[in-house]
Amino acid sequence: MxxxxxxxxxxxxxxxxxxxxxxxxxxxxxxxxxxxxxxxxxxxxxxxxxxxxxxxxxxxxxSGGESRMTRGTYGRDEIYTRMALDSLEEWKRLSERSALPLFHNAGVLFCFQEMIDYARQSIEVHTRLGLPLEQIDNAALQARWPQMNFDGIAFGLFEAEFGALMAxxxxxxxxxxxxxxxxxxxxxxxxxxxxxxxxxxxxxxxxxxxxxxxxxxxxxxxxxxxxxxxxFVTRQEVAFIAPPDGDDSFEASHLPGWADFNGGDLYYGFPNLEGRGFKIARDTHGVDFDPDTGDRRITEEGAALLRTFAERRFPALAGRPFTEFRVCQYENSxxxxxxxxxxxxxxxxxxxxxxxxxxxxxxxxxxxxxxxxxxxxxxxxxxxxxxxxxxxxxxxxx
The missing domain is CATH 3.50.50.60 (FAD/NAD(P)-binding domain)
Known part of the structure; x- marks a missing residue:
């Protein structure tokens, strides 16, 4: 249906x-x-x-827009890991009955510059729950996903069971x-x-x-x-970038969803899902936002920030055109x-x-x-x- x-x-x-x-x-x-x-x-x-x-x-x-990440990596917050697992089963069942896919099992990769509490605690929770979580060193990351530049990344945590939901x-x-x-x-x-x-x-x-x-x-x-x-409600900026023409390495079959702990900032994104483009966003509390009257056009500063990070971590995207922007909101507790x-x-x-x-x-x-x-x-x-x-x-x- x-x-x-x-x-x-x-x-x-x-x-x-x-x-x-x-x-x-x-x-x-x-x-x-x-x-x-x-x-x-x-x-x-x-x-x-x-x-x-x-x-x-x-x-x-x-809840609007194209895609959302589903993941079990939550540091010490085991309650959210368990909730994500239970919810994923419902999403999978719904996706199986849908005419178009609702869940893309691309996997999710978390990148870390060093071993921090969040990564250590995520490993402990996954071990306790018997949930697969692969720890991958820098050399293995480069070999597995050559589309990405892992300079400055010490290791990654990869969850093969998770991926993207078509929101x-x-x-x-x-x-x-x-x-x-x-x-x-x-x-x-x-x-x-x-x-x-x-x-x-x-x-x-x-x-x-x-x-x-x-x-x-x-x-x-x-x-x-x-x-x-x-x-409280804050404004978040998201961009989509056209991958290189004829290059399937940015498809979900070759590249996972990803999140990058970048010296205090957290960037995340998705591969090219269903031809929509490569998605990139910065997970931070933006400025206060009114959902009725707020301006949903991306700022030049926001676009430049996202482009700079995308081109550093994904060199093949350098100079590639933006295909879409989106401004959404977080309603934060x-x-x-x-x-x-x-x-x-x-x-x-x-x-x-x-x-x-x-x-x-x-x-x-x-x-x-x-x-x-x-x-x-x-x-x-x-x-x-x-x-x-x-x-x-x-x-x-x-």
């Missing part, structure tokens, strides 16, 4: 918005967190209405299958109700047993008094941990967000955790609670 906005909306149009006799949930936000929350609530037997103001994984959403397509496919099984989806502008589990959709009130707000960078705008600076919790004062209202730039891969598990909180009252790990989100920005999750 190929997901398109036309098929999603067409299927949803035949479904009424009237309340049902079964437990009913409204999920606001059809990004990866909201889509998988709706999916898991549906699996639990609930009637679910999924709402978005522009459509699943739209151009302004944090927008994967979310649309998730929503399309949810709708095909009887879930409801509608386009509407949502506002928080003034009491309990209610929401205003295009100014009309809708009540439910539970309302889950999973609206990404809009979450702190909906609940400014509760979240304040506990979830204060420490990089997700927010999966109840609203502190409104019964039946739940807050889901804080993807912090690394959340996409975890969508299936995050959705499962939120659904369990809604259905059974089973709270996830304490680190995902609102109480752990401070106003001081000190990201510890990479």
């Amino acid at each position: 190929t997901a398109t906005r036309r098929t999603i909306l067409g299927a949803a149009a035949a479904l009424p918005l009237a309340a049902c006799t079964r437990q009913r949930a409204i999920v606001v936000g059809a990004g990866v967190f909201g889509a998988w929350t709706a999916e898991h609530l549906q699996r639990a037997g609930w009637d679910v209405l999924l709402v978005d103001q522009m459509g699943p994984a739209n151009a302004r959403a944090s 927008r397509r994967a979310v649309e496919e998730t929503v399309a299958r949810f709708v095909a099984r009887g879930g409801q989806f509608t386009l509407a502008h949502a506002k928080a109700g003034t009491q309990g589990a209610s929401v205003l959709l295009d100014e009309q009130r809708h009540d439910a047993s539970a309302v889950v707000w999973a609206c990404g960078p809009w979450l702190p705008k909906v609940f400014p008094d509760v979240l304040g600076q506990r979830v 204060s420490n990089g941990d997700f927010l999966i919790d109840r609203h502190p004062t409104f019964d039946g209202v739940y807050l889901l967000g804080g993807g912090s730039g690394h959340g996409f891969k975890h969508g299936p598990e995050v959705g499962r955790m939120m659904a369990e909180l809604v259905v059974n009252g089973t709270a996830p790990d304490q680190r995902f609670s609102l109480a752990t989100k401070a106003t001081a920005h000190n990201r510890t999750v990479l």
